[in-house]
Amino acid sequence: MKISDKIDFNNDWKVITxxxxxxxxxxxxxxKNYLPENYISKVKDAxxxxxxxVPRVFxxxxxxxxxxxxxxxxxxxxxxxxxxxxxxxxxxxxxTKAAAQRMVxxxxxxxxxxxxxxxSGRYEKDDFxxxxxxxxxxxxxxxxxxxxxxxxxxxxxxxxSLKGQTDAALALWNNMVEPVGKKRLNxxxxxxxxxxxxxxxxxxxxKNSVASFYENDDFSAKNLAENRLLAKSAGSNDxxxxxxxxxxxxxxxxALASVAVLALVILGSVLYKRHQNxxxxxxxxxxxxxxxxxxxxRYNGNFQH
Numbered sequence: 001m002k003i004s005d006k007i008d009f010n011n012d013w014k015v016i017t018x019x020x021x022x023x024x025x026x027x028x029x030x031x032k033n034y035l036p037e038n039y040i041s042k043v044k045d046a047x048x049x050x051x052x053x054v055p056r057v058f059x060x061x062x063x064x065x066x067x068x069x070x071x072x073x074x075x076x077x078x079x080x081x082x083x084x085x086x087x088x089x090x091x092x093x094x095x096t097k098a099a100a101q102r103m104v105x106x107x108x109x110x111x112x113x114x115x116x117x118x119x120s121g122r123y124e125k126d127d128f129x130x131x132x133x134x135x136x137x138x139x140x141x142x143x144x145x146x147x148x149x150x151x152x153x154x155x156x157x158x159x160x161s162l163k164g165q166t167d168a169a170l171a172l173w174n175n176m177v178e179p180v181g182k183k184r185l186n187x188x189x190x191x192x193x194x195x196x197x198x199x200x201x202x203x204x205x206x207k208n209s210v211a212s213f214y215e216n217d218d219f220s221a222k223n224l225a226e227n228r229l230l231a232k233s234a235g236s237n238d239x240x241x242x243x244x245x246x247x248x249x250x251x252x253x254x255a256l257a258s259v260a261v262l263a264l265v266i267l268g269s270v271l272y273k274r275h276q277n278x279x280x281x282x283x284x285x286x287x288x289x290x291x292x293x294x295x296x297x298r299y300n301g302n303f304q305h
Contacts, residue, residue, distance in 0.1 A: 001054070013056045015203075017172065018046070021064030021110050026088035028106045029099060036109030040117055047117075051128055058203060059130040060172065061118060063137055064110045067091035068103050070158075073141055073148050080150075080157035087158050111137065118206075129205045133175040138186040167191065179209035 002009050021039060028034040043061075050057060070084055070092040084092035094100040115132055123130040142149040150157070152164035160168060171187030174194045178184065196202060 010055055013058060014054060015058050015060065016050065016054075017060040017062065018043070019062040021114075022067055022088075025064060025067045025103075025106060025110060026090055029090035029094070029103065036106065036113045039110055040113035043114070044117055044122075047123065047130060051123065056127045057129075058205075059123070060133050060176065061114060061130050062172070063114055063132060063134045064107070065136045066107050066139070068100075068107055069141060071100065073143075077150075077157070079155070083156045083158060087156060124206055129207075131176075131180065131203075131205055133172055134183055134185050135171040135175045135187045139171075139188075140186070142189045176203050179204045180206045181209060 001007055001014070007014075020043065024034040024039050032038070047059065047061075050059065067088055068091055070088055071094065091103055094103055111134075118130050118132050142152055152161055152167070153159070154161050154164075167187060167189070170191060170193055171184075174187075174191065175183050177194050177196050202208065
Protein backbone atom coordinates (compact mmCIF):
# COMPACT_ATOMS: atom_id res chain seq x y z
CA MET A 1 0.00 0.00 0.00
CA LYS A 2 2.83 2.37 0.77
CA ILE A 3 4.22 2.28 -2.77
CA SER A 4 0.91 2.15 -4.63
CA ASP A 5 -0.03 5.25 -6.62
CA LYS A 6 -3.71 4.30 -6.28
CA ILE A 7 -3.92 4.97 -2.57
CA ASP A 8 -3.04 7.77 -0.20
CA PHE A 9 -1.51 5.60 2.50
CA ASN A 10 -1.66 8.18 5.26
CA ASN A 11 -5.14 9.58 4.58
CA ASP A 12 -7.27 6.91 2.85
CA TRP A 13 -9.29 4.53 5.00
CA LYS A 14 -8.50 0.82 4.68
CA VAL A 15 -10.68 -2.18 5.54
CA ILE A 16 -8.87 -5.24 6.90
CA THR A 17 -10.71 -8.45 7.75
CA UNK A 18 -9.22 -10.93 10.23
CA UNK A 19 -10.77 -14.38 10.21
CA UNK A 20 -8.61 -16.78 12.19
CA UNK A 21 -8.97 -19.40 14.89
CA UNK A 22 -10.60 -22.38 13.19
CA UNK A 23 -7.33 -24.24 12.68
CA UNK A 24 -6.27 -23.40 16.24
CA UNK A 25 -9.50 -24.92 17.58
CA UNK A 26 -8.82 -28.03 15.52
CA UNK A 27 -5.59 -28.55 17.50
CA UNK A 28 -6.63 -27.33 20.93
CA UNK A 29 -7.26 -30.84 22.34
CA UNK A 30 -3.64 -31.83 21.65
CA UNK A 31 -1.66 -28.66 22.30
CA LYS A 32 -2.04 -26.13 25.12
CA ASN A 33 -0.52 -23.45 22.89
CA TYR A 34 -3.97 -23.17 21.30
CA LEU A 35 -5.92 -22.46 24.49
CA PRO A 36 -8.17 -19.36 24.28
CA GLU A 37 -5.79 -17.12 26.24
CA ASN A 38 -2.88 -17.98 23.93
CA TYR A 39 -5.02 -17.55 20.82
CA ILE A 40 -6.18 -14.07 21.78
CA SER A 41 -2.64 -13.03 22.74
CA LYS A 42 -1.52 -13.62 19.15
CA VAL A 43 -4.58 -11.85 17.75
CA LYS A 44 -3.82 -8.85 19.96
CA ASP A 45 -0.19 -8.80 18.79
CA ALA A 46 -1.32 -8.79 15.15
CA UNK A 47 -3.79 -5.94 15.66
CA UNK A 48 -1.25 -3.97 17.69
CA UNK A 49 1.21 -4.28 14.80
CA UNK A 50 -1.38 -3.00 12.31
CA UNK A 51 -2.25 -0.16 14.66
CA UNK A 52 1.40 0.87 14.92
CA UNK A 53 2.12 0.70 11.19
CA VAL A 54 -1.07 1.40 9.22
CA PRO A 55 -3.07 4.62 9.76
CA ARG A 56 -6.84 4.99 9.32
CA VAL A 57 -7.98 1.38 9.47
CA PHE A 58 -11.35 -0.29 9.96
CA UNK A 59 -10.74 -3.90 11.09
CA UNK A 60 -13.39 -6.59 10.86
CA UNK A 61 -12.57 -9.17 13.52
CA UNK A 62 -14.69 -12.24 12.80
CA UNK A 63 -15.64 -14.63 15.55
CA UNK A 64 -14.09 -18.05 14.86
CA UNK A 65 -16.29 -20.58 13.09
CA UNK A 66 -17.91 -23.14 15.38
CA UNK A 67 -15.95 -26.27 14.47
CA UNK A 68 -18.14 -28.49 16.69
CA UNK A 69 -20.54 -28.63 13.76
CA UNK A 70 -18.20 -31.27 12.32
CA UNK A 71 -19.53 -33.86 14.77
CA UNK A 72 -23.01 -32.47 15.26
CA UNK A 73 -23.95 -32.72 11.58
CA UNK A 74 -23.75 -35.44 8.99
CA UNK A 75 -21.04 -34.87 6.41
CA UNK A 76 -21.39 -37.66 3.88
CA UNK A 77 -18.70 -39.67 2.18
CA UNK A 78 -15.51 -41.47 3.11
CA UNK A 79 -13.35 -38.55 1.93
CA UNK A 80 -15.06 -36.21 4.39
CA UNK A 81 -14.33 -38.62 7.21
CA UNK A 82 -10.68 -38.89 6.25
CA UNK A 83 -10.35 -35.12 5.71
CA UNK A 84 -11.87 -34.34 9.10
CA UNK A 85 -9.54 -36.81 10.85
CA UNK A 86 -6.55 -35.16 9.20
CA UNK A 87 -7.68 -31.52 9.43
CA UNK A 88 -9.80 -31.32 12.59
CA UNK A 89 -9.94 -34.56 14.52
CA UNK A 90 -10.35 -32.73 17.85
CA UNK A 91 -13.76 -31.45 16.77
CA UNK A 92 -14.88 -34.16 14.36
CA UNK A 93 -14.12 -37.20 16.51
CA UNK A 94 -13.97 -36.45 20.26
CA UNK A 95 -13.29 -39.75 21.99
CA THR A 96 -15.48 -39.12 25.04
CA LYS A 97 -18.47 -37.03 26.10
CA ALA A 98 -16.12 -34.99 28.28
CA ALA A 99 -13.89 -34.26 25.27
CA ALA A 100 -16.93 -33.15 23.27
CA GLN A 101 -17.95 -30.79 26.06
CA ARG A 102 -14.42 -29.37 26.29
CA MET A 103 -14.54 -28.55 22.57
CA VAL A 104 -17.79 -26.65 23.09
CA UNK A 105 -16.15 -24.73 25.94
CA UNK A 106 -13.07 -23.95 23.84
CA UNK A 107 -15.19 -22.49 21.05
CA UNK A 108 -17.07 -20.38 23.59
CA UNK A 109 -13.74 -19.34 25.11
CA UNK A 110 -12.43 -18.10 21.76
CA UNK A 111 -15.61 -16.12 21.13
CA UNK A 112 -15.48 -14.62 24.62
CA UNK A 113 -11.83 -13.57 24.27
CA UNK A 114 -12.43 -11.91 20.89
CA UNK A 115 -15.30 -9.84 22.26
CA UNK A 116 -13.49 -9.03 25.52
CA UNK A 117 -10.47 -7.69 23.62
CA UNK A 118 -12.59 -5.35 21.50
CA UNK A 119 -14.90 -4.35 24.37
CA SER A 120 -11.85 -3.26 26.38
CA GLY A 121 -11.76 -0.08 24.27
CA ARG A 122 -8.11 -0.67 23.40
CA TYR A 123 -8.72 0.11 19.73
CA GLU A 124 -11.45 2.75 19.81
CA LYS A 125 -9.64 5.69 18.21
CA ASP A 126 -10.77 8.39 15.81
CA ASP A 127 -8.53 6.98 13.07
CA PHE A 128 -8.54 3.28 14.00
CA UNK A 129 -11.22 0.83 15.05
CA UNK A 130 -11.88 -2.88 15.46
CA UNK A 131 -15.42 -4.26 15.19
CA UNK A 132 -16.42 -7.83 15.99
CA UNK A 133 -18.59 -9.33 13.25
CA UNK A 134 -20.50 -12.24 14.85
CA UNK A 135 -22.45 -13.78 11.96
CA UNK A 136 -20.76 -17.18 12.40
CA UNK A 137 -21.85 -17.60 16.03
CA UNK A 138 -25.05 -19.57 15.41
CA UNK A 139 -24.54 -20.37 11.74
CA UNK A 140 -25.35 -23.96 10.79
CA UNK A 141 -24.36 -25.66 7.54
CA UNK A 142 -27.16 -25.54 4.94
CA UNK A 143 -28.94 -28.88 4.53
CA UNK A 144 -30.54 -30.70 1.61
CA UNK A 145 -32.59 -33.84 2.27
CA UNK A 146 -31.42 -33.91 5.90
CA UNK A 147 -27.77 -33.95 4.84
CA UNK A 148 -25.20 -31.17 4.73
CA UNK A 149 -25.30 -29.37 1.40
CA UNK A 150 -21.77 -30.05 0.21
CA UNK A 151 -22.01 -27.46 -2.57
CA UNK A 152 -21.05 -24.93 0.13
CA UNK A 153 -17.81 -26.76 0.91
CA UNK A 154 -14.52 -27.48 -0.82
CA UNK A 155 -13.53 -31.11 -1.55
CA UNK A 156 -11.83 -31.28 1.88
CA UNK A 157 -15.30 -30.87 3.50
CA UNK A 158 -13.83 -28.19 5.77
CA UNK A 159 -13.15 -24.98 3.85
CA UNK A 160 -15.79 -23.11 1.88
CA SER A 161 -16.33 -23.54 -1.83
CA LEU A 162 -16.81 -20.50 -4.08
CA LYS A 163 -20.54 -20.67 -3.28
CA GLY A 164 -19.83 -20.77 0.45
CA GLN A 165 -17.31 -17.93 0.22
CA THR A 166 -19.83 -15.82 -1.68
CA ASP A 167 -22.56 -16.21 0.93
CA ALA A 168 -20.12 -15.67 3.79
CA ALA A 169 -18.90 -12.44 2.15
CA LEU A 170 -22.49 -11.24 1.84
CA ALA A 171 -23.13 -12.03 5.51
CA LEU A 172 -19.97 -10.14 6.49
CA TRP A 173 -21.08 -7.07 4.56
CA ASN A 174 -24.50 -7.18 6.21
CA ASN A 175 -22.83 -7.30 9.64
CA MET A 176 -20.73 -4.28 8.69
CA VAL A 177 -23.82 -2.13 8.04
CA GLU A 178 -25.58 -3.22 11.25
CA PRO A 179 -25.07 -1.37 14.56
CA VAL A 180 -22.92 -2.92 17.26
CA GLY A 181 -25.32 -4.70 19.60
CA LYS A 182 -27.88 -5.31 16.86
CA LYS A 183 -25.87 -7.46 14.48
CA ARG A 184 -27.30 -10.76 13.28
CA LEU A 185 -25.57 -13.80 14.72
CA ASN A 186 -26.02 -16.20 11.83
CA UNK A 187 -26.22 -16.35 8.07
CA UNK A 188 -28.52 -18.44 5.96
CA UNK A 189 -29.19 -19.48 2.39
CA UNK A 190 -30.86 -16.74 0.36
CA UNK A 191 -29.91 -13.89 2.70
CA UNK A 192 -30.40 -10.58 0.90
CA UNK A 193 -27.84 -7.82 0.62
CA UNK A 194 -28.40 -4.91 3.03
CA UNK A 195 -27.37 -1.34 2.19
CA UNK A 196 -26.52 1.68 4.33
CA UNK A 197 -29.46 4.06 4.69
CA UNK A 198 -29.51 7.71 3.70
CA UNK A 199 -29.66 8.73 7.34
CA UNK A 200 -26.76 6.41 8.28
CA UNK A 201 -24.52 6.07 5.19
CA UNK A 202 -21.53 4.52 6.94
CA UNK A 203 -20.05 1.37 8.43
CA UNK A 204 -20.89 0.90 12.08
CA UNK A 205 -18.37 1.17 14.91
CA UNK A 206 -18.95 1.02 18.62
CA LYS A 207 -18.88 4.83 18.81
CA ASN A 208 -21.37 5.59 16.05
CA SER A 209 -23.67 2.73 17.11
CA VAL A 210 -24.56 4.32 20.44
CA ALA A 211 -27.21 6.70 19.09
CA SER A 212 -28.77 4.23 16.68
CA PHE A 213 -29.04 1.52 19.33
CA TYR A 214 -31.93 3.35 20.96
CA GLU A 215 -33.66 4.31 17.73
CA ASN A 216 -36.85 2.55 16.67
CA ASP A 217 -35.43 0.49 13.83
CA ASP A 218 -37.67 -2.34 12.62
CA PHE A 219 -34.81 -4.13 10.87
CA SER A 220 -32.54 -4.02 13.94
CA ALA A 221 -35.43 -4.97 16.22
CA LYS A 222 -35.99 -8.02 14.02
CA ASN A 223 -32.30 -8.91 14.36
CA LEU A 224 -32.46 -8.65 18.14
CA ALA A 225 -35.57 -10.85 18.29
CA GLU A 226 -33.95 -13.47 16.06
CA ASN A 227 -30.72 -13.33 18.06
CA ARG A 228 -32.63 -14.01 21.31
CA LEU A 229 -34.25 -17.06 19.74
CA LEU A 230 -30.90 -18.29 18.42
CA ALA A 231 -29.26 -17.83 21.82
CA LYS A 232 -32.12 -19.65 23.54
CA SER A 233 -31.92 -22.48 21.05
CA ALA A 234 -28.15 -22.73 21.44
CA GLY A 235 -28.52 -22.80 25.21
CA SER A 236 -31.04 -25.64 25.07
CA ASN A 237 -28.69 -27.55 22.75
CA ASP A 238 -25.58 -27.14 24.91
CA UNK A 239 -26.50 -30.21 26.92
CA UNK A 240 -27.11 -32.14 23.70
CA UNK A 241 -23.67 -31.14 22.49
CA UNK A 242 -22.12 -32.17 25.79
CA UNK A 243 -23.65 -35.63 25.67
CA UNK A 244 -23.27 -36.18 21.94
CA UNK A 245 -22.19 -39.75 21.57
CA UNK A 246 -18.69 -40.24 20.30
CA UNK A 247 -19.66 -43.69 19.08
CA UNK A 248 -20.08 -42.42 15.54
CA UNK A 249 -16.55 -41.04 15.56
CA UNK A 250 -15.14 -44.30 16.97
CA UNK A 251 -17.02 -46.38 14.42
CA UNK A 252 -15.71 -44.14 11.66
CA UNK A 253 -12.15 -44.59 12.91
CA UNK A 254 -12.60 -48.37 13.01
CA ALA A 255 -14.12 -48.37 9.52
CA LEU A 256 -11.30 -46.25 8.13
CA ALA A 257 -8.71 -48.48 9.79
CA SER A 258 -10.37 -51.53 8.24
CA VAL A 259 -10.35 -49.88 4.82
CA ALA A 260 -6.68 -48.98 5.26
CA VAL A 261 -5.77 -52.58 6.19
CA LEU A 262 -7.75 -53.93 3.23
CA ALA A 263 -6.02 -51.45 0.92
CA LEU A 264 -2.61 -52.54 2.21
CA VAL A 265 -3.49 -56.22 1.66
CA ILE A 266 -4.62 -55.50 -1.91
CA LEU A 267 -1.54 -53.37 -2.57
CA GLY A 268 0.70 -56.11 -1.20
CA SER A 269 -0.95 -58.69 -3.42
CA VAL A 270 -0.52 -56.50 -6.50
CA LEU A 271 3.14 -55.82 -5.73
CA TYR A 272 3.81 -59.51 -5.08
CA LYS A 273 2.15 -60.46 -8.37
CA ARG A 274 4.21 -57.87 -10.23
CA HIS A 275 7.37 -59.23 -8.62
CA GLN A 276 6.51 -62.76 -9.67
CA ASN A 277 5.79 -61.61 -13.21
CA UNK A 278 9.15 -59.83 -13.30
CA UNK A 279 10.93 -62.99 -12.12
CA UNK A 280 9.14 -65.11 -14.71
CA UNK A 281 9.89 -62.55 -17.42
CA UNK A 282 13.59 -62.58 -16.53
CA UNK A 283 13.66 -66.37 -16.68
CA UNK A 284 12.03 -66.41 -20.08
CA UNK A 285 14.34 -63.73 -21.42
CA UNK A 286 17.34 -65.92 -20.59
CA UNK A 287 15.90 -68.55 -22.95
CA UNK A 288 15.78 -66.13 -25.90
CA UNK A 289 18.47 -66.16 -28.63
CA UNK A 290 21.53 -64.05 -27.97
CA UNK A 291 21.10 -60.87 -30.09
CA UNK A 292 24.87 -60.45 -30.39
CA UNK A 293 25.34 -63.68 -32.29
CA UNK A 294 25.25 -63.34 -36.03
CA UNK A 295 22.23 -64.91 -37.62
CA UNK A 296 20.16 -64.98 -34.40
CA UNK A 297 16.76 -63.32 -34.47
CA ARG A 298 16.52 -60.34 -32.14
CA TYR A 299 13.76 -60.25 -29.47
CA ASN A 300 10.99 -57.96 -30.70
CA GLY A 301 9.07 -57.65 -27.44
CA ASN A 302 6.75 -60.62 -28.03
CA PHE A 303 7.19 -64.04 -26.62
CA GLN A 304 6.89 -66.78 -29.23
CA HIS A 305 5.37 -70.06 -28.20
